[in-house]
Amino acid sequence: MGYLDPGFFGLLSQIGTALLLVVISAFTFFSKPIKKFFNKLSKKEEKEQPSEKEE
Helix, strand or coil: CCCCCHHHHHHHHHHHHHHHHHHHHHHHHHHHHHHHHHHHHHHHHHHHHHHHHHC
16 A cells, blocks of 8 residues: 555544534434434324224
């Protein structure tokens, strides 16, 4: 492998840190709406299942 500039690893670490922070921020920002959405779906499925069994 050829020569890699030492500043290259600093750049990679900065990009990696920024991407990690974006992923963590997006997860924390969207976690409640996503949980609410799936809870609504599971409640709808629970309500539909007893009616299907009665028929």
